[in-house]
Amino acid sequence: MSATEYDKMLAGQWYSCIDDRLEALRMRARHAVFAHNSMSPDDRQQLSTPLADLIAQHGENCMIEVPFHCSYGFNIHLGDAVYLNAGCIILDSAPVVIGSRTMIGPGAQILCAQHHKDRDKRKAGIEIARPVTLGDDVWIGAGAIIMPGVRIGDGAIVGAGAVVTRDVAAGQSVIGVPARRM
Template identity: 70%
Template structure:
């Protein structure tokens, strides 16, 4: 049996992102994101209903500030008390898991897709997706970029503007481009 492009994406294989089923799923996400981003502020709302319905899962007391953007939403799982500041983007072509108590500063970007290096295949829409995992009580500074396949361990800190190309150990602090360990750095 031939796999669909969505099945290939979910299996971590090369797939064509120009597929009609994937386009429909991205449209569904854009609708939910638009509803979230244009909703009037309501202090009683923690996680907006459109995003709560879209995501794979979420714990209690999660807050996502507008504006927010995601590619599919259905690959995003949030623990409890997760906070995403304004301008965060999650391109969730693979599972993105964010643990309890994790905080993302403004304009943090999480990317799962890697486009093909062969330009002819890239022009055909071929890409592959790698999961991104943020442990519990992680702090990601504003403007940081998390690349495909990265895992950030519990309690780690990523400095503002960092580009995280490799996994980060639990409790470790990294900063810079590319992000490197910073011993004794307070993150300020």
Template identity: 65%
Template sequence: MSRKELSQKDKMLAGDWYSCLDDALEVMRQRARNAVHQHNTMPPDARGHMGPQLADLLGHIGQNCLIEAPFHCSYGINLSLGDLSYLNAGCVILDSAPVTIGAGTMLGPAVQIYCAQHAKDPVERAKGMEIALPVTLGDNVWIGGGAIIIPGVTIGENAIVGAGSVVTKDVAPGTTVVGNPANPL
């Protein structure tokens, strides 16, 4: 099959340029919206660690992971949670590419992880053209509240990202970064 014959979903998953305005991708996003709606509106004692539709949607869930409500993800299928990972209230993960969250990693409230990079040309952007780059958080990472992680970033194990930081480049293991853009302390 040539690149031209690939579906927009296949292009997205392959890390190629694709149109996010594709009907099949919209079906996938609607499934995710339904799952996060159930998760976000269930009583906490009935929901447990996460709503059942959300648990069915996510790509991988380790043991004893907890996602507080409200939560949002764009597809869910590309999200992988390691054992004992914790996502506090208000986290947003736009997982058009793989997002891997390591074991023991904690995300503070309102952390945002973005995988899509939109076309810079306004004509192409209006066509919904984007490319998705993976985001990886190693084991035992702590992301402070309100931090933003942009497409293609890897944060090494045991690293800390200060609250409100904007992470624009990889973070070495065991490093603490703060600011906009985030830099080592």
């Protein structure tokens, strides 16, 4: 029996994102995100029920401001007291682990999918997903972009607008495009 596109995605293999099962899972996430983004602020004091039911795991006292977007949700793991500011995007085709007390600024993006470089394969929706890990007490500045496969160590700081293409060591601060040590 051959692996499904879903199985290949979860295994970190090349897969086609143009797939009915994956589309159904993205639609489930769109509905939960829509419900979260449409809620009264009073109902979003902590992680809202639609997102709490969607994401893989979350600690206590997490807050996700609106608007928020994610691809699937089931690959997102949040520690305690994680804060995602307005406009955060997490394209979680692979696991995204965000450590406790990590703060992510407005408009920041965490991306896991890497599209194929071959034009015909790209047209066919072929991509590969690489996990992203943010340690505890990380600060991601406004508009920063975290690329597929990046690991950011505990206590690290990513400056506003940085594009992080490589791992960032614990306690290190990076800025720029591509992000470099300060």
